[in-house]
Amino acid sequence: DIQMTQSPSSLSASVGDRVTITCRSSQSINTYLSWCQQKPGKAPKVLISAASTLQSGVPSRFSGSGSGTDFTLTISSLQLEDFATYYCQQSYGTPLTFGQGTKVEIK
Amino acid sequence: QVDLVQSGAEVKKPGASVKISCKASGYTFTSSYMHWVRQAPGQGFEWMGIIKANGGSTRYGEKFQGRVTMTTDTSTATVFMELSSLRSDDTAVYYCAKGGVTYQYYIDYWGQGTLVTVSS
Numbered sequence: 217d218i219q220m221t222q223s224p225s226s227l228s229a230s231v232g233d234r235v236t237i238t239c240r241s242s243q244s245i246n247t248y249l250s251w252c253q254q255k256p257g258k259a260p261k262v263l264i265s266a267a268s269t270l271q272s273g274v275p276s277r278f279s280g281s282g283s284g285t286d287f288t289l290t291i292s293s294l295q296l297e298d299f300a301t302y303y304c305q306q307s308y309g310t311p312l313t314f315g316q317g318t319k320v321e322i323k
Numbered sequence: 324q325v326d327l328v329q330s331g332a333e334v335k336k337p338g339a340s341v342k343i344s345c346k347a348s349g350y351t352f353t354s355s356y357m358h359w360v361r362q363a364p365g366q367g368f369e370w371m372g373i374i375k376a377n378g379g380s381t382r383y384g385e386k387f388q389g390r391v392t393m394t395t396d397t398s399t400a401t402v403f404m405e406l407s408s409l410r411s412d413d414t415a416v417y418y419c420a421k422g423g424v425t426y427q428y429y430i431d432y433w434g435q436g437t438l439v440t441v442s443s
Contacts, residue, residue, distance in 0.1 A: 259433040307428040312370040
């Protein structure tokens with residue numbers, strides 16, 4: 217199975233901050249990488265697929281980059297509604313696998 | 324808009340089976356794929372498998388082979404996931420998640436989740 221490792225596991229930030237989360241895969245996955253956001257008690261929401269393609273309706277302050285084994289999710293200016301847990305997920309091979317999550321908390 | 328509505332919470336005893344439904348709307352159901360993913364309390368996500376919505380093919384995660392069955396009902400645009408021989412560590416929120424339009428192994432929408440509690 218392809219292992220996905222996110223860092224950091226949690227971070228504290230203020231509204232307006234630029235936030236960067238990284239995800240590394242145990243083998244090359246080309247750009248078969250998605251990012252999703254999950255708030256407590258809610259279903260995940262897909263933000264980005266194919267490493268950098270913003271899903272419809274997702275604010276442009278979210279962006280993704282990377283290919284191969286190293287990927288980044290960036291929130292350019294953190295908003296109150298962005299405090300949540302973020303997961304990366306690879307779709308290169310089955311089983312699909314997920315990072316352990318990065319919890320973004322209010323500073 | 325795409326909507327995936329799952330059936331309600333279940334409480335089951337060890338050794339029993341559970342069958343969860345996921346009713347889809349807002350897109351062309353029969354040409355799509357549906358994933359099932361679970362999340363144990365306070366844990367990460369675990370992929371269980373994928374089914375083509377026209378019922379043509381399934382692919383199950385190795386961990387669940389022999390215990391999981393995914394089926395569809397195209398007349399109601401509903402996908403089902405049945406997990407048998409339940410154990411306490413099957414306690415989790417189970418999600419259906421729609422496969423992407425351009426590539427079925429992308430996930431683009433998630434259902435609201437169904438909590439399954441396995442307890443004697």
